Amino acid sequence: MSTSNPMREQWNSRLGFMLAALGSAVGLGNIWRFSYVAGENGGAAFLLIYLICIALIGVPIVMAEFTIGKRAQSDVVGAFQSLAPGKPWVIGGFLGVASAFIILAFYGVVAGWSIYYFLQYLGGGPDLAGAGGSEAFFGSFHTGAVFPLLWQFLFMFITVGIVFVGVKKGIEKSNKLLMPLLAILVLILAGYSMTLDGAGEAMAFLFSPDWSALADPGVYIAALSQAFFSLSLGMGALITYGSYLKQKEKLPGAAAGVATMDSLFAIVAGLMIFPAVFTFGIEPGSGPGLVFVVLPEIFDSLAVGPIFGLLFFFLLSAAAVSSGVSLLEVAVAYFMRQMNWSRKTASVIIGSIIFVLGIPASLGFGAWSTVTIIGENGILDSMDFLASYIFLPLGGMIIALFIGWGWKKSDALQASDFGETTLGTIWIWILRIVAPLAILAIFLYSTGIWTP
Numbered sequence: 345m346s347t348s349n350p351m352r353e354q355w356n357s358r359l360g361f362m363l364a365a366l367g368s369a370v371g372l373g374n375i376w377r378f379s380y381v382a383g384e385n386g387g388a389a390f391l392l393i394y395l396i397c398i399a400l401i402g403v404p405i406v407m408a409e410f411t412i413g414k415r416a417q418s419d420v421v422g423a424f425q426s427l428a429p430g431k432p433w434v435i436g437g438f439l440g441v442a443s444a445f446i447i448l449a450f451y452g453v454v455a456g457w458s459i460y461y462f463l464q465y466l467g468g469g470p471d472l473a474g475a476g477g478s479e480a481f482f483g484s485f486h487t488g489a490v491f492p493l494l495w496q497f498l499f500m501f502i503t504v505g506i507v508f509v510g511v512k513k514g515i516e517k518s519n520k521l522l523m524p525l526l527a528i529l530v531l532i533l534a535g536y537s538m539t540l541d542g543a544g545e546a547m548a549f550l551f552s553p554d555w556s557a558l559a560d561p562g563v564y565i566a567a568l569s570q571a572f573f574s575l576s577l578g579m580g581a582l583i584t585y586g587s588y589l590k591q592k593e594k595l596p597g598a599a600a601g602v603a604t605m606d607s608l609f610a611i612v613a614g615l616m617i618f619p620a621v622f623t624f625g626i627e628p629g630s631g632p633g634l635v636f637v638v639l640p641e642i643f644d645s646l647a648v649g650p651i652f653g654l655l656f657f658f659l660l661s662a663a664a665v666s667s668g669v670s671l672l673e674v675a676v677a678y679f680m681r682q683m684n685w686s687r688k689t690a691s692v693i694i695g696s697i698i699f700v701l702g703i704p705a706s707l708g709f710g711a712w713s714t715v716t717i718i719g720e721n722g723i724l725d726s727m728d729f730l731a732s733y734i735f736l737p738l739g740g741m742i743i744a745l746f747i748g749w750g751w752k753k754s755d756a757l758q759a760s761d762f763g764e765t766t767l768g769t770i771w772i773w774i775l776r777i778v779a780p781l782a783i784l785a786i787f788l789y790s791t792g793i794w795t796p
């Protein structure tokens with residue numbers, strides 16, 4: 345069954361694995377993407393559907409990915425090939441590798457913005473007044489041709505560096521230190537933000553749903569995509585991380601823990617960002633620049649702001665790196681096995697290709713800002729759309745169906761560590777029926793093919 349290759353790397357401990365999976369989950373998705381997507385989709389109604397997607401579809405598929413990885417002890421393509429040789433399930437693996445390229449390419453652009461802000465605060469903070477306000481400051485920076493690429497390159501360089509070093513010494517170590525720090529800082533900032541004048545409006549925006557928003561088909565697919573993106577789901581990051589587990593380590597607690605922590609991170613980030621959005625009169629639906637415009641306003645209004653700014657953007661950049669590492673590892677693990685490359689060769693080659701793929705995403709805000717690819721979306725938004733709206737949910741559906749129907753039930757229950765329990769049976773039926781149908785329904789409803 346499990347191909348035990350004595351040369352393959354493994355985690356030091358179960359805790360190390362959990363923190364690495366959490367490091368993959370917690371990233372720009374919780375702060376940058378969550379806040380602007382929630383802002384564009386009506387706040388509370390979106391949050392409600394998002395949390396339902398996490399609980400009903402997300403957690404069971406996190407478990408599915410961990411189970412596949414741990415059993416197969418292989419990368420996302422190899423896992424399908426070894427567990428179901430000659431079967432079409434492996435398409436899910438190739439989709440995963442493709443998603444890794446697309447997501448990391450645009451992720452690096454936004455992570456680069458974060459690194460730039462970190463360096464600005466290292467120098468005492470950006471001169472917002474001189475630039476004509478924080479919106480103008482961000483505008484003139486991220487539309488530039490050369491500087492954003494420099495920071496994107498630096499991000500990719502660090503990410504490649506960690507993957508290059510390996511599973512234990514690189515990935516596991518870096519996550520152990522950074523995750524707790526980020527949690528503390530986000531809590532402190534949210535606490536401060538809740539004292540701002542806009543806090544009441546923010547609470548209403550986030551927690552009292554405008555039910556009419558539920559009639560908007562776009563909200564459902566936005567929530568589902570955000571759930572997949574935020575949990576690092578549907579593209580094999582968690583299969584790959586699960587594959588470095590020893591057979592004796594138990595899974596279900598880890599899956600629930602990662603999903604809970606990731607959701608708490610997003611909610612607390614919302615409590616940090618939206619009071620400031622309303623206090624400073626910024627439009628919640630103003631798009632991908634939201635946190636880069638809003639947070640500097642908070643920091644500017646505080647005596648200790650520059651220190652907070654420094655810490656915040658350091659940790660945001662670090663969280664981006666730990667997620668970027670998991671994206672790169674999906675592709676690196678695949679090419680190491682497939683091409684027989686060393687880890688070092690694979691990380692440098694794949695990292696370079698992904699950096700180049702990200703260049704258009706960056707230029708899409710400046711020189712190439714008139715280019716639209718999918719609908720009205722610019723280059724970065726189109727890459728995000730393709731990966732998050734299509735590849736991840738589709739990949740998730742394949743993974744769910746694979747365990748639900750491609751495995752014998754007793755085998756799946758044993759591999760998952762659920763055993764013959766009620767929880768295990770519920771899990772199987774969610775993977776067989778509930779999750780695939782929910783994903784399909786959301787697809788059809790949001791594209792207008794189906795109206796209930």
Ligand code: PHE
Binds near residue numbers: 574667
């Ligand atoms: N979950 C990460 C975040 O929220 C992004 C990510 C997606 C990482 C898919 C790995 C795989 O930022």
Ligand code: NA
Binds near residue numbers: 370371573575576
């Ligand atoms: Na996340």
